[in-house]
Amino acid sequence: MTLKVEIYHKNIEPTERITEYVTKKVSKLDRYLNDIEEARVDLGYRKSMRNPADRQVAQITLRGPGFILRSEERSDDLFTAIDTAVDRIQRKIERLKGKRVRGRGDGTPASAVSGEATTPVEEEEEMPIIARRKEFTLVPMDELEAIEQMKALGHENFFIFFNANTNAINVLYLRRDGTYGLIEPRLG
Numbered sequence: 456m457t458l459k460v461e462i463y464h465k466n467i468e469p470t471e472r473i474t475e476y477v478t479k480k481v482s483k484l485d486r487y488l489n490d491i492e493e494a495r496v497d498l499g500y501r502k503s504m505r506n507p508a509d510r511q512v513a514q515i516t517l518r519g520p521g522f523i524l525r526s527e528e529r530s531d532d533l534f535t536a537i538d539t540a541v542d543r544i545q546r547k548i549e550r551l552k553g554k555r556v557r558g559r560g561d562g563t564p565a566s567a568v569s570g571e572a573t574t575p576v577e578e579e580e581e582m583p584i585i586a587r588r589k590e591f592t593l594v595p596m597d598e599l600e601a602i603e604q605m606k607a608l609g610h611e612n613f614f615i616f617f618n619a620n621t622n623a624i625n626v627l628y629l630r631r632d633g634t635y636g637l638i639e640p641r642l643g
Contacts, residue, residue: 458485458494465499467533473498476534480541481515487548493518498533507531513540521594522551525608547607595619601627602635 460481462474477496485491497514513536514527526544530536595617596604605614605627613628618639626638 458482458491460494460496463495463497465497466502467498467500469498473533477537480537484517484541484544484548487545488517488519488552490519491517492520496537498537511536513537515540515544517544517548521596521600523604523608524548524551551603551607593617593624598625598627598637601625605629 458481460478462469462477467473477498481494481496484494493516495516495518497512497516499512499514501510501512508531509529511531511533512527512529513533514525517524524544524547526540526547528536528540528543530539593616597618597620601614601616601618604616608614611629613626615624615626617623618625621639623639626640628636628638630636
């Protein structure tokens with residue numbers, strides 16, 4: 456079975472050579488991880504970047520049951536950016552497969568380790584502007600899986616997930632001291 460690759464272009468003309476190259480490179484990723492459901496490749500040109508070597512952008516996103524892997528690379532050549540992004544996503548796949556084999560730790564929830572997780576929020580007088588809205592599907596997972604997904608996606612500040620243990624949406628975040636905090640919202 457070959458992996459279906461969805462290719463999206465922004466500020467560049469999609470040529471047949473680019474499309475064939477991306478399809479050939481990314482469709483081989485199912486050799487390393489056979490339960491990939493969706494492979495999306497975003498290619499773009501960002502003229503506003505100060506460094507000309509960062510203007511060509513290739514981002515690869517793989518989705519499957521219980522995981523999302525993402526890799527974004529920039530270069531002065533689009534093909535170089537694609538190659539580097541594919542190499543990086545292969546390393547993330549290997550790391551994900553290794554974690555599945557080795558296990559998931561001692562089972563201690565992140566909420567028990569982190570202590571108090573609430574911080575006061577300051578109110579602003581101006582009305583904030585929502586510059587971007589994002590929708591995504593939540594996959595049930597436990598706290599340790601959420602930490603792994605947070606690292607795999609490269610999210611440094613926070614990660615929203617559906618906690619399979621509590622059947623609720625939780626927010627996992629990285630604290631200044633290097634530990635994790637878990638926000639468990641409740642309706643009042």
